[in-house]
Amino acid sequence: MSLALNDTQRELKGQVASLLAERATADSLRRLITEDASWNEGLWRTFADLGFLGAAIPEAYGGVGLGPTELCVIAEEMGRTVAPIPFFSSICLTAEAILIAGSEAQKAKWLPRLASGEVVGTLAWTEGPGAPRLTGLATQLANNRLSGSKSPVPDATIAGICVVVVSSGGRPALAVVELAQPGVTVTPMRGFDQLRHHARLDFVDASAELLGAVDGAEALRRLEDRAAIYEAFEQVGGTEAALYMARDYTLQRYIFGRQLASYQAVKHNLANTLVSLELARSNALAAADALESDAPGVTASAATARLAATRAYETAARENLQLHGGIGFTWAANCHFHYRRARLLALNLGSAEVWTDRLIDELRARNTPARAA
Amino acid sequence: MTETIVAPVLDEVAYRETARAWLAENAAEYAHPPSQAWSEDELVTRAKAWQKRKALAGYGAIAAPKAIGGAGLPTRFAQIFAGEERRYHTPFYIGQSIGLSMAMAVIRKHGAPEQFERFMKPAVAGDVSWCQLFSEPGAGSDLAAVRSRAVRQGDHWVLNGQKVWSSWAHRAGYGILLARTDGSVPKHDGLSFFVLDMKTPGVEVRPIRQITGKSDFNEVFFTDVVIPDANRIGAEGEGWACAMTVLSVERNQSGGGGSAASQVMGLIEKAAATPREGGVALDSAAVRAKLAQWWVEEQGLKHFGQRIQAALSAGEPPPPTLSMMKLVSATKAQQTNAFVMDLDEFGGLFGEPAEMEDDDVFYQYLWAACLRIAGGADEVLRNQLAERALGMPQDVRLDKGVPFDQIPS
Numbered sequence: 001m002s003l004a005l006n007d008t009q010r011e012l013k014g015q016v017a018s019l020l021a022e023r024a025t026a027d028s029l030r031r032l033i034t035e036d037a038s039w040n041e042g043l044w045r046t047f048a049d050l051g052f053l054g055a056a057i058p059e060a061y062g063g064v065g066l067g068p069t070e071l072c073v074i075a076e077e078m079g080r081t082v083a084p085i086p087f088f089s090s091i092c093l094t095a096e097a098i099l100i101a102g103s104e105a106q107k108a109k110w111l112p113r114l115a116s117g118e119v120v121g122t123l124a125w126t127e128g129p130g131a132p133r134l135t136g137l138a139t140q141l142a143n144n145r146l147s148g149s150k151s152p153v154p155d156a157t158i159a160g161i162c163v164v165v166v167s168s169g170g171r172p173a174l175a176v177v178e179l180a181q182p183g184v185t186v187t188p189m190r191g192f193d194q195l196r197h198h199a200r201l202d203f204v205d206a207s208a209e210l211l212g213a214v215d216g217a218e219a220l221r222r223l224e225d226r227a228a229i230y231e232a233f234e235q236v237g238g239t240e241a242a243l244y245m246a247r248d249y250t251l252q253r254y255i256f257g258r259q260l261a262s263y264q265a266v267k268h269n270l271a272n273t274l275v276s277l278e279l280a281r282s283n284a285l286a287a288a289d290a291l292e293s294d295a296p297g298v299t300a301s302a303a304t305a306r307l308a309a310t311r312a313y314e315t316a317a318r319e320n321l322q323l324h325g326g327i328g329f330t331w332a333a334n335c336h337f338h339y340r341r342a343r344l345l346a347l348n349l350g351s352a353e354v355w356t357d358r359l360i361d362e363l364r365a366r367n368t369p370a371r372a373a
Numbered sequence: 374m375t376e377t378i379v380a381p382v383l384d385e386v387a388y389r390e391t392a393r394a395w396l397a398e399n400a401a402e403y404a405h406p407p408s409q410a411w412s413e414d415e416l417v418t419r420a421k422a423w424q425k426r427k428a429l430a431g432y433g434a435i436a437a438p439k440a441i442g443g444a445g446l447p448t449r450f451a452q453i454f455a456g457e458e459r460r461y462h463t464p465f466y467i468g469q470s471i472g473l474s475m476a477m478a479v480i481r482k483h484g485a486p487e488q489f490e491r492f493m494k495p496a497v498a499g500d501v502s503w504c505q506l507f508s509e510p511g512a513g514s515d516l517a518a519v520r521s522r523a524v525r526q527g528d529h530w531v532l533n534g535q536k537v538w539s540s541w542a543h544r545a546g547y548g549i550l551l552a553r554t555d556g557s558v559p560k561h562d563g564l565s566f567f568v569l570d571m572k573t574p575g576v577e578v579r580p581i582r583q584i585t586g587k588s589d590f591n592e593v594f595f596t597d598v599v600i601p602d603a604n605r606i607g608a609e610g611e612g613w614a615c616a617m618t619v620l621s622v623e624r625n626q627s628g629g630g631g632s633a634a635s636q637v638m639g640l641i642e643k644a645a646a647t648p649r650e651g652g653v654a655l656d657s658a659a660v661r662a663k664l665a666q667w668w669v670e671e672q673g674l675k676h677f678g679q680r681i682q683a684a685l686s687a688g689e690p691p692p693p694t695l696s697m698m699k700l701v702s703a704t705k706a707q708q709t710n711a712f713v714m715d716l717d718e719f720g721g722l723f724g725e726p727a728e729m730e731d732d733d734v735f736y737q738y739l740w741a742a743c744l745r746i747a748g749g750a751d752e753v754l755r756n757q758l759a760e761r762a763l764g765m766p767q768d769v770r771l772d773k774g775v776p777f778d779q780i781p782s
Binding site for chain 1: 655669673
């Protein structure tokens with residue numbers, strides 16, 4: 001296990017990075033927020049045209065047919081620039097859910113349209129405050145009719161389809177629903193992260209289809225693992241960006257006649273963040289490797305990657321703003337993008353508390369049979 | 374005893390098989406840990422004998438040149454053998470690795486070929502072990518501040534001063550020594566590097582009683598100690614460069630990979646077996662949060678180590694982030710050993726004397742304090758990460774460019 005990217009992956013990383021450096025600049029993000037825009041649609045089109053959306057979608061369904069590591073590579077660059085496109089919702093959640101749980105016909109119907117960017121997808125799981133869960137779901141699917149409410153749902157205002165976590169016959173299941181129909185109401189929510197819009201979805205007898213190729217609980221477990229790993233890379237990208245933003249600022253800023261970066265308090269602060277980053281990157285690469293080889297224990301690897309990456313990004317985002325001093329608190333500085341985004345990514349798939357339980361339970365279960373044997 | 378020299382094979386698979394077979398035949402008595410811990414005398418006797426046996430079979434210094442008794446093979450063969458040897462509980466003490474890694478590196482790079490052969494042959498053969506004579510009471514993190522002084526008199530030097538924290542100096546035949554040879558120039562420029570024969574008159578080794586009650590370290594005092602100029606490694610004034618060579622070896626060794634077995638898994642098991650009111654300690658969210666963080670650190674370091682190994686095998690130099698391995702693992706060791714005591718509450722501070730051996734939690738908690746200081750204190754490592762990995766400037770140094778004799782102390 002080398003835990004390193006191969007040449008093709010490095011090249012892909014470079015292509016995505018240079019596109020985003022040009023098209024997802026901090027000023028463009030500020031402009032979007034000012035206009036209260038949900039996304040940069042032009043960038044989305046370019047992303048689709050360059051094959052980035054379909055990177056991990058099989059060629060049979062209109063994708064490029066690369067593996068999960070390529071998706072991780074793209075996610076890292078998304079995180080680095082806080083890129084304002086629904087890549088995570090549409091590709092890392094929706095396309096993955098359909099790949100995991102969709103029938104042949106459902107894959108053939110939706111994956112090519114997700115790969116081409118023609119349709120934006122999203123995933124609706126939580127029903128108000130609280131972590132994503134499998135029990136007590138109020139949203140019901142019966143006879144291909146869907147009723148209930150979901151919130152917050154990312155990118156719902158621009159999505160054409162939504163994979164909804166439902167209760168079907170008393171068991172958790174996944175259903176796919178087209179949002180442009182009379183039984184669906186989309187109500188924007190005022191959210192903390194201004195660059196990823198969320199909404200409430202109300203379904204009243206809406207037409208929907210079960211994604212039933214595998215058991216719902218099993219499908220969701222796999223989807224959560226995969227999403228956590230992709231997002232860990234997004235967080236790693238954000239961590240690295242915030243860390244080096246702080247480094248660059250402290251190098252350029254002089255105080256009491258010398259560089260701010262020459263003070264030990266500042267150096268130790270950023271050294272600690274660097275350690276968190278390296279632990280997060282190493283754990284994320286190991287999780288991607290586990291995903292790639294479909295090894296047993298992906299859940300523990302995913303939880304480890306998510307916990308490491310969440311801590312790293314939150315630390316980097318907070319300390320970046322802190323080390324900028326007062327200027328970091330201004331709209332004109334770029335610290336706030338990461339300061340807000342780090343919070344979103346820390347909670348959107350379940351908090352550290354939730355993933356700690358998932359990790360410890362998984363490790364404990366791994367221990368138990370060994371002891372019994 | 375098998376005394377055949379292993380033929381130079383370049384096939385890694387075959388090499389591993391041969392090594393495995395050789396160990397099966399020669400290390401059989403070390404297949405299991407000793408039923409009773411060896412005394413220091415027995416450890417040293419066994420360790421020297423084991424090194425000699427390896428040397429005779431071509432495993433004594435696999436990556437070292439043949440001129441000193443090595444096998445002259447690429448480093449990866451040494452790694453293969455080490456991996457196989459780790460399956461056994463073969464005897465070893467630090468004095469051997471100081472010779473075979475640190476002294477070897479510095480003499481090879483800065484010394485003359487004659488010196489390399491003269492000093493290294495006995496180390497490879499298992500006859501002589503080494504100690505490091507670097508730190509002083511006034512020179513720890515600021516190592517270039519050493520004031521042990523060597524004064525030239527014709528073809529030899531006369532040394533006076535004191536060293537401290539010298540592991541295994543009481544068993545060492547040779548020491549690698551950093552001494553001041555010129556006080557009139559800035560501190561880094563006035564240092565020279567020597568090999569000291571520890572049997573020279575005027576060398577006195579006194580064990581340090583540590584907080585563990587044991588004495589792994591020593592103070593070493595020098596009174597008019599005569600060192601032949603033929604034992605000087607590198608040019609006069611080249612001492613700091615020599616010391617850096619040694620320290621880079623030390624840093625690359627500390628925390629290099631770690632054991633495959635998870636310690637945190639053991640802690641999870643312990644917490645699951647520790648009764649608490651209405652359940653077990655592992656039910657507590659506070660306990661889970663700590664265990665999860667240590668797991669993240671442990672696994673992160675393991676995978677970080679794999680990344681580094683892959684990079685090194687690809688011929689890349691060790692990255693400046695390497696120093697984070699000891700930084701993270703030493704603090705984690707301190708925290709996890711405290712946690713084991715926490716699990717038993719007040720009772721966790723009491724145990725039978727028989728439990729006070731090396732793997733005991735009391736001992737490990739005390740030893741963790743040493744780990745956070747030795748081989749680069751936490752604070753020094755953070756400076757290194759900031760300066761070498763992040764490219765941040767050095768702190769202001771008031772002694773920069775000042776002749777050593779004029780620096781306040």
